Structures are given as structure tokens and as C-alpha cells.
Amino acid sequence: MTPLEKKYSRYKQLIDGQLALLIRKKDPASLYEPAQYVLDAGGKRIRPLLVMLSCEAVGGTAKQALNAAIAIEVLHNFTLVHDDIMDNAAARRGRATVHTKWDSNVAILTGDALVAVAYQVLLKTKTPAIAHVADLFTDGVIEVCEGQAYDKIFESRRDVTLDEYMLMIAKKTGKLVSVSSEIGAVIGNGSPQNVRTLRTYGELIGRAFQIQDDLLDVVADEKTFGKTIGGDIVEGKKTFLLLKALECARGGDRKMLQSVIDKSGTALANVGRVREIYERTGALAVAKTAIDRDIARATSLLKKLPETPARAMLYWLSDMLLNRHF
Amino acid sequence: MTPLEKKYSRYKQLIDGQLALLIRKKDPASLYEPAQYVLDAGGKRIRPLLVMLSCEAVGGTAKQALNAAIAIEVLHNFTLVHDDIMDNAAARRGRATVHTKWDSNVAILTGDALVAVAYQVLLKTKTPAIAHVADLFTDGVIEVCEGQAYDKIFESRRDVTLDEYMLMIAKKTGKLVSVSSEIGAVIGNGSPQNVRTLRTYGELIGRAFQIQDDLLDVVADEKTFGKTIGGDIVEGKKTFLLLKALECARGGDRKMLQSVIDKSGTALANVGRVREIYERTGALAVAKTAIDRDIARATSLLKKLPETPARAMLYWLSDMLLNRHF
Numbered sequence: 220m221t222p223l224e225k226k227y228s229r230y231k232q233l234i235d236g237q238l239a240l241l242i243r244k245k246d247p248a249s250l251y252e253p254a255q256y257v258l259d260a261g262g263k264r265i266r267p268l269l270v271m272l273s274c275e276a277v278g279g280t281a282k283q284a285l286n287a288a289i290a291i292e293v294l295h296n297f298t299l300v301h302d303d304i305m306d307n308a309a310a311r312r313g314r315a316t317v318h319t320k321w322d323s324n325v326a327i328l329t330g331d332a333l334v335a336v337a338y339q340v341l342l343k344t345k346t347p348a349i350a351h352v353a354d355l356f357t358d359g360v361i362e363v364c365e366g367q368a369y370d371k372i373f374e375s376r377r378d379v380t381l382d383e384y385m386l387m388i389a390k391k392t393g394k395l396v397s398v399s400s401e402i403g404a405v406i407g408n409g410s411p412q413n414v415r416t417l418r419t420y421g422e423l424i425g426r427a428f429q430i431q432d433d434l435l436d437v438v439a440d441e442k443t444f445g446k447t448i449g450g451d452i453v454e455g456k457k458t459f460l461l462l463k464a465l466e467c468a469r470g471g472d473r474k475m476l477q478s479v480i481d482k483s484g485t486a487l488a489n490v491g492r493v494r495e496i497y498e499r500t501g502a503l504a505v506a507k508t509a510i511d512r513d514i515a516r517a518t519s520l521l522k523k524l525p526e527t528p529a530r531a532m533l534y535w536l537s538d539m540l541l542n543r544h545f
Numbered sequence: 546m547t548p549l550e551k552k553y554s555r556y557k558q559l560i561d562g563q564l565a566l567l568i569r570k571k572d573p574a575s576l577y578e579p580a581q582y583v584l585d586a587g588g589k590r591i592r593p594l595l596v597m598l599s600c601e602a603v604g605g606t607a608k609q610a611l612n613a614a615i616a617i618e619v620l621h622n623f624t625l626v627h628d629d630i631m632d633n634a635a636a637r638r639g640r641a642t643v644h645t646k647w648d649s650n651v652a653i654l655t656g657d658a659l660v661a662v663a664y665q666v667l668l669k670t671k672t673p674a675i676a677h678v679a680d681l682f683t684d685g686v687i688e689v690c691e692g693q694a695y696d697k698i699f700e701s702r703r704d705v706t707l708d709e710y711m712l713m714i715a716k717k718t719g720k721l722v723s724v725s726s727e728i729g730a731v732i733g734n735g736s737p738q739n740v741r742t743l744r745t746y747g748e749l750i751g752r753a754f755q756i757q758d759d760l761l762d763v764v765a766d767e768k769t770f771g772k773t774i775g776g777d778i779v780e781g782k783k784t785f786l787l788l789k790a791l792e793c794a795r796g797g798d799r800k801m802l803q804s805v806i807d808k809s810g811t812a813l814a815n816v817g818r819v820r821e822i823y824e825r826t827g828a829l830a831v832a833k834t835a836i837d838r839d840i841a842r843a844t845s846l847l848k849k850l851p852e853t854p855a856r857a858m859l860y861w862l863s864d865m866l867l868n869r870h871f
Contacts, residue, residue, distance in 0.1 A: 250694040301657060305650040324631040327653060328694055331627060334660055335686035342680050350675045354668050360661035368576040368654055 223535040230271065230281070234264045237289050241340065253317045253329040254336065257296050260312045265428075266395060267292040268536070270403040273417045275529035279407025283345070287352065287406055290341035291399050294356070297333035298363050298395075300326055305371060334360070346406050355405065359398035366391025373457055377480055381462040388429045389422070396425030413524060420517045424537050427513035431540070433458035434506045437494045449490030455482040459509070461493075464502035472496045514541045549861040556597065556607070560590045563615050567666065579643045579655040580662070583622050586638045591754075592721060593618040594862070596729040599743045601855035605733025609671070613678065613732055616667035617725050620682070623659035624689050624721075626652055631697060660686070672732050681731065685724035692717025699783055703806055707788040714755045715748070722751030739850060746843045750863050753839035757866070759784035760832045763820045775816030781808040785835075790828035798822045840867045 220228065238258040244251050267288035274284035302308075303316040304326050310316060318326035341356055342349065369387040373379045400421035404414040436451040437460065451458050457480065465476050475496060478484025497503045517537050524530050546554065564584040570577050593614035600610035628634075629642040630652050636642060644652035667682055668675065695713040699705045726747035730740040762777040763786065777784050783806065791802050801822060804810025823829045843863050850856050 247691055247694040247698060249698055250691060301653055305653060323649075324697055327627055327631060327656075328690055328697075330653075331656070331660070332687060332690040332694075334657070335683050335690065338664070338679070338683040339687065342676055342683065350668055353664070353679060357661050357664040357668065361658060361665065364654055364658040364661065365573055365576060368573040371650055371654075372573060372575055 223532060226532060227268070227535070227539075230268050231264050233281075233285070234267045234288065234292065235261070237285065238292065241289065241293070241336065249321070249325055250328055250332050253300075253321055253325055254332055256320070257300055257317060257329065257333065258293065260296075260314060262312065264292060265536070265540075266295055266399040269396065269399040269421060269533075270406075272529045272532050272536070273400040273403030273409075273421075274407035275403075276417065276524050276527055276533060277404050277407040277409030277413045278525075279403075279409075284403045284406045286340050286343040287356075287402050288399075290337045290344075290356065291359075291395065291402070293333055293337040293340065294360065294363075295395060297330045297337065298367070300330040300333065302367060304330075305367070344406060346408075348405050348408075352402055352405055355398055355402050359395050362390045362394040366394065377477075379457050379462060381459070381466060384457060384459065384462050385426075389426065392429045393422050393425035396428070397421035416520050416523050420520050420533070420537075423513045423517035423520070424540055427510045427517070427537075428540050430459045430506055430510050430513075433460055434503070434510065436460075437490075437497060438503070449487065449494070452479055452490050452493050453485050453487055455479050455485045459506050460497045460502045463505050464497050464500040467500040467502070468496060472499065510541065514538075549858060552858060553594070553861070553865075556594050557590050559607075559611075560593045560614065560618065561587070563611065564618065567615065567619070567662065575647070575651055576654055576658050579647055579651055580658055582646070583626055583643060583655065583659065584619065586622075586640060588618075588638065590618060591862070591866075592621055592725040595722065595725040595747060596732075598855045598858050598862070599726040599729030599735075599747075600733035601729075602743065602850050602853055602859060603730045603733040603735030603739045604851075605729075605735075610729045610732045612666050612669040613682075613728050614725075616663045616670075616682065617685075617721065617728070619659055619663040619666065620686065620689075621721060623656045623663065624693070626656040626659065628693060630656075631693070670732060672734075674731050674734075678728055678731055681724055681728050685721050688716045688720040692720065703803075705783050705788060707785070707792060710783060710785065710788050711752075715752065718755045719748050719751035722754070723747035742846050742849050746846050746859070746863075749839045749843035749846070750866055753836045753843070753863075754866050756785050756832055756836050756839075759786055760829070760836065762786075763816075763823060764829070775813065775820070778805055778816050778819050779811050779813055781805050781811045785832050786823045786828045789831050790823050790826040793826040793828070794822060798825065836867065840864075 241258060242251050242255050270288035270291055271281040271284045275281050299311060300317050303311060304318045304323055308316050309319050316326070317329055338353070341353060344352060346352060366387055366389070369383070370391055373383065373387060397418050398421070401414060401418040404417040409417070433451065436458065437449060439448060461476060461479060465473070468476055475484060475489070475492060479489070479493060514537050518534060521530055521533055567584060568577050568581050596614035596617055597607040597610045601607055625637060626643050629637060630644045630649055634642050635645050642652070643655055664679070667679060670678060672678060692713055692715070695709070696717055699709065699713060723744050724747070727740060727744040730743040735743070759777065762784065763775060765774060787802060787805060791799070794802055801810060801815070801818060805815070805819060840863050844860060847856055847859055
């Protein structure tokens, strides 16, 4: 492990440790057992890391932002629990989802309680700007709900455009990442310019991350990715690649892509052909360029911040996300 | 209408007006249409009224507490939307529930968005104690979730005790009422003693209200009550009356009550017999006494507050709740 990887691992341990101890209550077990189960599931903990690093990058300490960091991660987990019900997802991170292991009612309530737990820990943050921090956090909750609503609507629409898709992922995925960096910077008492810089940094890496997720579905190594390659195609999911390719494809290619949208052509056997269309139409190249451009812009923004160990870590973070195979 | 009834009607209009204008966004329609539908459904608006009156009763103004009042009502409506999914309830206040008019996914997301909207409006409150207010509000969300979790668990348990039931309703119903009066008093900058007085007042009327709900199910006039008499019995619901009667009933009476719990004896034809058992075992009398005692204690607590028009209105409120037939 490089020194920065070691540092990441230390932050992650701190976050995991806090999450493991967060829920002190035992009763009712039907509420707190699934809540703890969710928080114990692991994950990359990118959002809380970003809260702490952003706080440090403007002159604060990681500790000052720890409660807010945990709050963001708990909030993120709430969205996963409710999304999994809506998406009928049976597994996440290799384990049964809450509504599968328990039932839908338990999952609805667990999600609700996690929102409240998130606010509870957020409000422990000692800062004169607590009302502003809570406001930013709340905007995050609202936009995540809007993003999920669009996502569900888009599932049954045939004519979703790439622009609409970009708006949806900005809300569903990007917003909570940019709220993470913004809240961290506010808690660290950053200047308005530094707060803006870090918010935009979050927006950019959040978007790049999501497009890369779509890309990895067709180009990743199956073993390191941990998911079946072409899973999005088999599900008929409207991804960056599918919508971009649809903008350019004609004739038989177009018919093939339409059949993925209609879910009539979503057989695993079609994955290879669809991937070829993604290549031929240039959709793959456009996605790669979009990711590179976002990460380059995010990285260049960091130059505006003072040179600190936290900034070095933020450089490492965007680089890691760009090169991830997971 | 008496002058106090007129005053209540003015407060209610103010609250309804604010709720009608609360949601400015239109898109995504699948989120904001059902959210507005819920807020337009009406209701007695007791909780927001209590927030404003409590603020006034300690020397603040109703306007100071208006945002918090709206927040509490929005939060209350969130709980109704999610509870209705869990309870498979088709109608509420004479209209289709959100998950019936739309679907479960829409109802889950609408509820989630309402929580965020509630925090958004709460955080507009101008008070140096905003962090404390948000904390109290969040405790309310958590306890309401706990109460609902117990309620769901109790549905499938045969051995629920009256004490457990009292704990459940304290969390599911009572807490949000006491949070209403407490938050109002804190926003009005009330003394710690007055804040405590108003919190306890809220706890007591919240509990009395719930027990009376159970009582009205068997003694109310069907036309003014607006629900079928004996509905709780037909549903096999574990109410104050059923659990109290079970503590005392023997022989055939006990068997009859057990059959209501097992849902083998929940035919409409049994309602009369069960009501007789409630009478014979003294459960009806105990419920009435419990309500009277709580309201008397609540009313007597109000004497500790300065004599103001708001206090007169709080006297009227507990009296109205005691004598309601709806």
C-alpha cells in the first residue's frame, strides 16, 4: 500500500468504527437490527471521506467534520434501503437487502429511522453555521428524492434523452457527493470561494463516478468488478452509453438498441453485439472523454486550494475513482 | 361559533393556507403532485396549532413559530403516508391513500420527500436555539418510527400487555404532540419550567386523544364519528379497551376477546357482545377515567403559565379534544 492508500484505510477504519457504534438502542429490534445491519455492510465510504478531507482542505480538522461525515454516510444508506425496495433488488454488497432479509414494511421504517439518525448525528456538529449545514444537508435529501423519482419515471419511458439522464444522475448521485464536500468546507469555516471550489469538485467527481459505473458495466474485468459484465444491458437500463449510442445509431444498430430499451433484446447473448454498437457509434469514446474531462477539471480546481496533506489526498481520491475497477 | 371556535378556525385557515403554498416545485410531478395531494387533505391541524399556542403562551408570537408549526404538520403527514402503505389502508380522510391513487414506490418517495420538506421549513425558523429545536424535532421522528415498529410487531403478537400498548402510543402518537408544544415553547424563548410544563401538557393530551380514539370506536355516534362503529373490533386491533378487558375477563368473555385477537371472532355481529364485555369488565370505565385524569392533569398544568389569550385557547383545546365526537 502507498502512504496515501494507508491514509485512506485509516479514514475508512475511523468511519466504519463510528458507524458500528452509532446505534446504541436495541429496542424495537425490528427497527434497530436492520438499521445496524445496513451500516455494517461496508462500502468505500467516499462521501464521509470527502466531508472530512474538505474540512481539512480549508483549514479545519477531520474531527470537526466527523459527525457530519457519518451523517452523510447514514443518509446515503437510507437511500439505498428505500431504492432497493423500489427496484426490487434482492442483494447489495453481496448480502440480502433489508426488504428481502426482513420485509418491505421493515425496510420502509428502517430507512425512515436512518434519516432521523442521520440528522441526529449531523446536529452534534459544533459550528456556528449549523443551520446552514442542516439546510445544505436537507437540500441533498430533497434532490436525491427527485433523482430517484426521475429514475423510476425513466424506467417506463422510451424517449429518455441523454440530457435528461444527466439531470437525473446529477440529482440522484452527484448532489450528495457535492453536498459532502460543501458541508465539509463550511464546517471547516472555508472562504466562500473555497466552499464553491469544493462543491464543484464534488459535483464533477460525482458525475464522473456515475458515468464510469455505466462504462465499467461493459469494459470492466468481471472478477475485479464483482458484477456480471453487461448487467445493465440485460436489465435494459438506460445508461449513458445506451442513450449516447441511440443518438447516433441508425438501421440495424438502432433497432438493436431499441430492443434493449423495450426489454425484448436484453438476452445475455446480445451483450457482445450491443458493446460493439457502443464502440462503433463512438458512445464508449464519448463516455471516456466525459469522465476524463470531469476528472481533469476537478483536479485542476484543487489547485485553487492551499497546498495541504488533505489536498494531496483529494488528488489521490479523484485519481483512484478514475482508475477504479470496482 | 364561540369566539374561541372562531379563533381556532382562523389558525386553521392560516395553517391550511401555508400548506397549500408550501410546495413550489412542479417537477418531477410523480413526487410533488402526491406531496401536495397529501398536504391538501385537511385534518384538524392540532399539532401546528399547539406549536403556535405554546410559543404565544410563553411570550412569543404565533408568527415566530409558524414555520415550525408547518414543519410538524408536514412531518405528521409523512408518517401517515408511510403508515398507510404498511397498514394496507386504502382510504384516509375520505380520499384514496397515496399508494392506492399512485403506487407504493410513489408513496415511499413522497413520504421521504415530505420529511425533507419538513426539515426545510423548520430550518427557516429564526431562533438562536435552532440546533436545539432541530434536535427535538429529530427525536420526534425517531420515536414515531419506534412507535410504528412496535405497532407492527404487536399486530402479530397474542400477548401484548396494556403497558406495552401505552408505551407504543406514547411513541407513535404522544411524542409528536409533546414535541409540538415543546418546540413552540422553546421558539418562544420560554423558561425551562414553562417548556417542561408545555411538553407534559402535550404528552397528556396526546395520550388522552389516543385512548379516546379507542373509546369512540365503540361508543360514538356513527354519523358524527364518520367511521363504522366497532371498526377496531372487526379489524382485531389491540386497543386500550381490548387489552384492559383482557386483564379482567374470565371464562366465555375471555374466549370471546381472545377470538378477536386471533381474528377468528372479528365478525361485525360480535361487536355488540364485545362492547358488553368492555362494559362488564370495567374496561370502558377505566378508559374514561384515564382520559379524564389526563385531561384534568393537563388542564391543571396550564395554571402554571401566565394568564394569556393563548392559555385560554389551550384550555379550550383540551376541552374540545375531550368532548369531540370526531
